[in-house]
Amino acid sequence: MPDKDDYVEINIVVLPGDGIGPEVIRAAVAVLDAVGERFGHNFQTQEYLIGGCAIDNYGTALPENTLAACRAADAVLLGAVGGPKWDDPNAKVRPEDGLLGLRKELGLFANLRPVRATSVSMQISPIRPQRLQGVDLMVVRELTGGIYFGQPRGRKIIGDEVQAVDSMVYTKSEVRRIANLAFDLAGQRRNKVTSVDKANVLESSRLWREVVNEVAAHYPHVTLEHNLVDAAAMYLISRPQTFDVILAANLFGDILTDEASVLAGSMGLLPSASLGESRNTQGYPLGLYEPIHGSAPDIAGKNIANPVGAILSAALLLRHSLGFEAEAEIVEDAVEKTLSTGNVTIDLAAPGQRTLTTGEVTQFVVKSISDDEE
Ligand code: NAD
Numbered sequence: 368m369p370d371k372d373d374y375v376e377i378n379i380v381v382l383p384g385d386g387i388g389p390e391v392i393r394a395a396v397a398v399l400d401a402v403g404e405r406f407g408h409n410f411q412t413q414e415y416l417i418g419g420c421a422i423d424n425y426g427t428a429l430p431e432n433t434l435a436a437c438r439a440a441d442a443v444l445l446g447a448v449g450g451p452k453w454d455d456p457n458a459k460v461r462p463e464d465g466l467l468g469l470r471k472e473l474g475l476f477a478n479l480r481p482v483r484a485t486s487v488s489m490q491i492s493p494i495r496p497q498r499l500q501g502v503d504l505m506v507v508r509e510l511t512g513g514i515y516f517g518q519p520r521g522r523k524i525i526g527d528e529v530q531a532v533d534s535m536v537y538t539k540s541e542v543r544r545i546a547n548l549a550f551d552l553a554g555q556r557r558n559k560v561t562s563v564d565k566a567n568v569l570e571s572s573r574l575w576r577e578v579v580n581e582v583a584a585h586y587p588h589v590t591l592e593h594n595l596v597d598a599a600a601m602y603l604i605s606r607p608q609t610f611d612v613i614l615a616a617n618l619f620g621d622i623l624t625d626e627a628s629v630l631a632g633s634m635g636l637l638p639s640a641s642l643g644e645s646r647n648t649q650g651y652p653l654g655l656y657e658p659i660h661g662s663a664p665d666i667a668g669k670n671i672a673n674p675v676g677a678i679l680s681a682a683l684l685l686r687h688s689l690g691f692e693a694e695a696e697i698v699e700d701a702v703e704k705t706l707s708t709g710n711v712t713i714d715l716a717a718p719g720q721r722t723l724t725t726g727e728v729t730q731f732v733v734k735s736i737s738d739d740e741e
Contacts, residue, residue, distance in 0.1 A: 377649070377689060379412045380440040382433065385419040385453075385462060386662025387672035388446020394674030394729035395444055395681040398701075401736040402685065402694050417469065418448025418462035418662075428465030434472055441647040442688035443469075443655045444681060447662040470510060475641035475655055476541070477548050478508040478620065479683070482627045482637065484607075486707040487715055491632040494604060502630050504610040505556065507549040508620025510641060512541045513571075515617050535571045537616065542578040548642070549614040550586040559590045559611035563599045563619050575616060596623070603627055624659070634660040635673030635714050638680035640687050647688060654688045656680040670724045673712040675702055678732055701735035 381396060383389035396412055403410040415433040422428050428448070437443045448462040469475075484492070484499035492499060517536030522529060546562070553560045562579045564572035576593055583591040594602065596619045602609065603623060607630050615623055628637050637659045642652040658676025666672055679702060686695035706715070710731045713722040723731070 375649075376409050376411050378439070378441050379410055379684070380433075380436045380443045381412045381414045382417040382437075382443060382445040383414060384417055384446040384448040384662065385450045386447055386664045386667040387660075388418075388448065388662055390446075390667070390670065390672050390725050391658060391674045391677035392444065392446040394725060394732075395677040397729050397733055398678050398698055398736065399444075399681050399684075401733045402691075402698065405697075405736060406691070406694055408691070408694075412444075417445065417465040419450055419453040421465060422453060422460055422462065426460070428460050428462050429468040429472075433465075434469065437469060437473060437655075440653065441649055441651075442653065442684045443473075444677075444684060445469075445655060445657040446677065447658070447660060449662045450664045450667075469655065470641060473641075473653065473655060474511070474643035474645060476509065476511045476644075477545055477642045478506075478510045478624075479552070479640040479642065479687070480506045480508070480624045480627065480637065480659065481683070482506070482631050484630055484632075485636075485703055487636070487711065488630065488632040490717060491715060492630060494607075494630060498605070498607060499630060501608045503557075504607065504613060504627065505552060506613045506615065506620055506624045506627055507545065507552065508615050508624060509537075509541065509545045509617050510620075511617075512537055513617035535569060535616070535618070537571045537574060539574065539578050542575050543582060544644070546579045546582040546614060549612050550582060550589050553589045553612040554586065557611040558588055559592070561592050561594050561599065561610055561613050563594050563596050563613060563615040563623065565596050565619075566593070567595060571616075579614065599623060600626060603630070628659060633673065633714050634676070635712070636675045636679070638676050638678075638683050640680070640683040642687060649689055651688050651690050654684065656684040656688075670726055671713050671722075672725050673714050674725050674729050674732075675706070678702055678729070697736055698732070701732045704735050705731040 383392040484502035489496040514535040517534035522531045564575045566572040566576045641655040647653045682695040682698035685691040716722045
């Protein structure tokens with residue numbers, strides 16, 4: 368095999384963040400190193416600050432040098448931000464500002480959350496195992512529009528009443544770009560999109576449905592169904608196997624992704640990817656990859672955090688920002704092999720089961736990736 372320096376340099380910016388962020392990101396980087404070693408990829412990782420630790424050092428949650436590095440990167444891998452130290456509700460800057468600012472600055476309009484039921488899910492999810500069999504879905508959530516950003520918003524006094532307003536606003540082009548992305552993804556999966564809205568009540572949802580229908584006409588091989596969000600919430604639990612790609616506006620996607628995480632069994636297991644329109648030097652979307660969990664201050668520094676969400680985020684990075692599908696699958700298989708043989712952190716353990724540290728689970732995954740080579 369040629370020396371790995373003969374290969375094109377792939378520039379990955381790593382933002383460990385706060386709490387367990389550095390612990391789980393260390394695991395994800397070890398896995399990327401193992402993949403680089405095995406396939407001869409030249410991954411160059413550089414660490415920058417974001418969130419609470421950036422506030423401590425720079426007085427801002429998203430320092431200039433962090434943002435500049437992310438803009439120039441091929442992909443960004445993030446741990447988590449936040450913690451009690453920065454929780455003062457009157458604080459001028461908050462750790463979350465770093466994350467929201469980064470999504471906005473990089474134009475990351477699509478959040479992808481794949482959810483698969485594994486052998487471990489069958490044991491720990493509150494949903495019955497027969498309902499979980501074969502669950503493999505992807506929620507595609509619109510991330511930069513809708514009710515979280517729409518104007519007008521705010522409060523006003525009307526007579527002796529206080530009124531608060533939020534606005535669910537979507538333009539055709541905002542719906543079209545996220546719908547295109549969802550249909551493209553479905554084409555690489557099982558060719559089905561379920562678009563979620565509340566078109567029986569909301570005007571913005573009627574536009575959403577109209578545009579999704581227009582986009583669907585360009586993807587004749589993909590089946591489209593529309594679910595009202597209330598029904599979708601029910602079907603996610605009663606027949607989750609029937610979903611492939613779920614396409615949802617910001618608010619609905621936010622709620623449904625947390626609901627869907629129950630299918631996998633633990634927050635610590637789930638990865639996410641946020642993608643936009645800008646392309647990296649490899650010609651793929653510049654993405655932000657992060658586990659869905661937070662900084663878990665209650666377990667930080669104890670080497671017991673589950674690294675799987677972060678490791679699977681690295682797998683998504685390989686797939687979506689680098690086009691390394693085989694490498695992504697090897698990481699996912701290594702994780703499944705590790706978990707199904709009982710090598711789990713405490714959050715996944717059955718009563719009395721032996722538990723491993725973050726580092727030990729990571730070593731199992733790394734070894735499985737490296738051993739596969741032989
Ligand atoms: P959390 O996800 O950090 O923790 C919720 C529970 O899940 C805790 O009991 C924690 O110990 C456990 N948990 C989370 N990840 C785990 C893992 N990998 N392995 C094992 N157990 C894990 O949510 P929270 O407690 O609501 O928030 C804590 C802090 O994280 C807050 O400051 C919050 O603002 C921040 N937060 C950040 C993000 C992010 O960076 N994307 C997301 C959510 C919350």
